[in-house]
Amino acid sequence: MLIRRPVVTRPHEPALFARAPAHERYRVAGGGCTVVALQAGDTLDIVDGEGLQAAELAAFDAAHGTPLPGALGLQASPHARFIADLLSSATPDAARTRQALARRGCNASAPHAAAQLWAHDTPPGHTRRLVAQQALVVVVAAPAREGSVDTQHAPTDLRLTIARANPALVSAPPLPDPLADPLADFTIHPGTARAYTVRAGEYIQVLDVAGRQCSDFVAFERASLERGVTLDLDPTVTRTLNGNAYPLPGLYAKFFDRNMQPMLEVVRDTVGRHDTFALACTARYYESQGYFGHANCSDNMSAALAPYGVQARPGWPAINFFFNTSIGAQQQIAVDEPWSRPGDYVLLRALTDLVCVSTSCPDDIDPANGWQPTDIQIRTYADKERISVSMATRSTPDADPVLTRESGFHPRTSALTRRFAEYRGWWLASAYDNHGATDEYHACRERVAMIDLSALRKFEVLGPDAEALLQHCLTRDVRKLAVGQVVYSAMCYPHGGMLDDGTLLRLGPDAFRWICGEDYAGVWLREQAAALGMKVWVKSASEHIHNVAVQGPASRDLLREIVWSPPTQPALAELGWFRLLTGRLGAHDGPPLMVTRTGYTGELGYELWCHPRDACAVWDRVWQAGQRYGIAPLGLEALDMLRIEAGLVFAGHEFSDETDPFEAGIGFTVPLKSKADDFIGREALLERHAHPRHALVGLEIDGNELVHHGDCVHVGRAQVGVVTSATRSPLLGRTIALCRVDARYREPGTLVQIGKLDGQQKRIDARVGAPVFYDPQKTRVRA
DSSP states (O other): OOOOOOOOOOOOOTTOGGGOTTEEEEEEOTTOEEEEEEOTTOEEEEEESSSSOOEEEEEEETTTOOBOGGGGTOOOOTTOOHHHHHHTSOSHHHHHHHHHHHHTTOOTTOGGGEEEEEOSOOOTTEEEEEEOSSOEEEEEEOOOOOOOTTSOOOOOOEEEEEEOSOGGGOSSOOOOOOSSOEEEEEEEOTTEEEEEEEOTTOEEEEEESSSSOOEEEEEEEHHHHHTTOOOBBOHHHHHHHTTOSSOOSSOOSEEEBTTSOEEEEEEEESSOOOEEEEEOOOHHHHHHTTOTTOOOHHHHHHHHHGGGTOOOOSSOEEEEETOEEEEOTTSOEEEEOOOOOTTOEEEEEESSOEEEEEEEOOOOSSGGGTTSOOOEEEEEEOTTOOOOOEEEEOSSTTSOOEEOBOOTTHHHHTTTOSOEEEETTEEEESSOTTTOHHHHHHHHHHSOEEEEOTTSEEEEEESTTHHHHHHHHBSSOGGGOOTTBEEEEEEEOTTSOEEEEEEEEEEETTEEEEEESOTHHHHHHHHHHHHHTOOOEEEEOTTTOEEEEEESTTHHHHHHTTEEOOTTSOOGGGOOTTBEEEEEESSTTSOEEEEESOOSSSSSEEEEEEOGGGHHHHHHHHHHHHGGGTOEEOOHHHHHHHHHHTTOOOBTTTBOTTOOTTTTTOGGGOOTTTOOSOOTTHHHHHHHHHSOOEEEEEEEESSSOOOOTTOEEEETTEEEEEEEEEEEETTTTEEEEEEEEEGGGOSTTOEEEEEETTSSSEEEEEEEEOSOOSOTTOTTTTO
């Protein structure tokens, strides 16, 4: 008889402290620095993941705060000036670093303490390992070099990993530095709750210390409590005023009381997955599972609120921070482990004086706290602080969160509108005051419009194997790309599904720039280069190249007045479709620019690429010159109308990693017959092309009913497709849609129906057509 061995659960859970308490990870942003603490025997690895990024380090005695690089086996270098210059500057990063050092008792004005770990000549993945001989406070920097849009000197991140020599001393990961000087800073241990007060305008930070730990939160209007009236957050009012019929994962922008007065607003969220207004855990819940007398958040809240005269409740409707619930098709709530990782937080701002209560949930009988309840940290900050509104993105599951950024054009766009949307980690205008999406759309189709698209990801691909890497990783034949030329391509996984799409610029024989929508594209390129042993660098440049698109019939006439190009480059008026030039704004001594004849509107248009420090000058000059042409700003809402009319695809709508380029309607990017070299996904794409399952088509819809992304498409009772994008076309005067449909129904003229309600009770007739509704021959964009 075969005796079975025990089955052990070993999921992959990157960056979770509970799974690897002896290891810590930190990010050093390109052009910035990070402060970490080491104990005797700890090992510090500094990794240059992308290569060609210098590194500096300053070390201080943890006990006395004096410079001590020798305790890491280093010597101070006269060439290591970046940390000293940064600490003496007036930037927000410098202020935060000085505060972090001061909190640890270190002298931030000791520039002679810095050592150069390496210069700007490292291969990707270069690592230096240091071992602390005693307790130290360490500053690691990724120095920035002066650069511009036409060079490849953008500073990039370093990665720090710490292996603790004595992990028994570390019961939890170190708390991240406060966002500002805290008014209050306290820990809530599992199975406890604490009440506290905040004034209008002050901030509340709820921080998950070790990751995967829930925290329930309730707030009361303080003035009402003093009158003996309990006025707390109201679930129904909050849901209704935010336009939600049922509590779903996520947070509302604002939370209201039953009198419809705002109490709180969300300023930051680094997680993105919460449950709003389910009950905090109750004694009854644990009793129903057979755990009598189990600590619970509702009773803990009642006890903490008793001194404020709040009557106890057996169950408190609460904001359940970090709680991961889902609602199934049968309206049943399911619970899984939280998404939060060590140091993740939510930042709220009080809109009136409040009494608040927070908990650290004791639930250890299901996955709600990752089976291991841990601490919650609460910090409050004064109303004088100015903390940016942000969410967080991660390029990989174990990457540090990056907060939502503002582009170099934001000072100009924010003066024209307050309507911004978070798009892939950046704030971009969705529509502009005194214009609106329809007016902006017509400006682009009839005159000229300008849109900030700095959220596009930019990667410099450099080195003797750059062409070979891109030929291997992109579907296009990169070898045919001339210097100064641009090509649109897909990037696929081995199974043929799309990782991303983007444009590739050839800046030189061994210098390319890949512009796409996905941060992971850079990671993917570096992984493929490492697997093949290639001599190539893939450098992130998104933070240092920002861009606006100038689109519309008058765009050429406008830009020819303000773009100067040297004799070695084409003049703006002569620039061909999918070509580029490097020039200057205004004259030969103006800010450097790169101009590509590309766009995402289906109109004649260009994109201007510049360093963030020159962004406002570029915007102002284009805006000023554009007045005689009737220029308008363009937001994301209008851009969506324009690109759907032109049949241009969008990630997450027309394609995903389950969709190949043929199904996404961009099969022209896959030259299976003419591209002689192998590339990732080729074998799968050959098979998919020979046996297509789906196709992208256009739908001309009867009537004026609106349809939406995700609506089902039917022939009879059977679903045969799904709407990927839809809009009401101002030019055509009707609703149009892009649709991924079963290949058997792709023929033009095929009659289908779009299902609403449950897909059966209401149907909207539609006719299949080409997935390009506006200028299918591209005569305008090629003009």
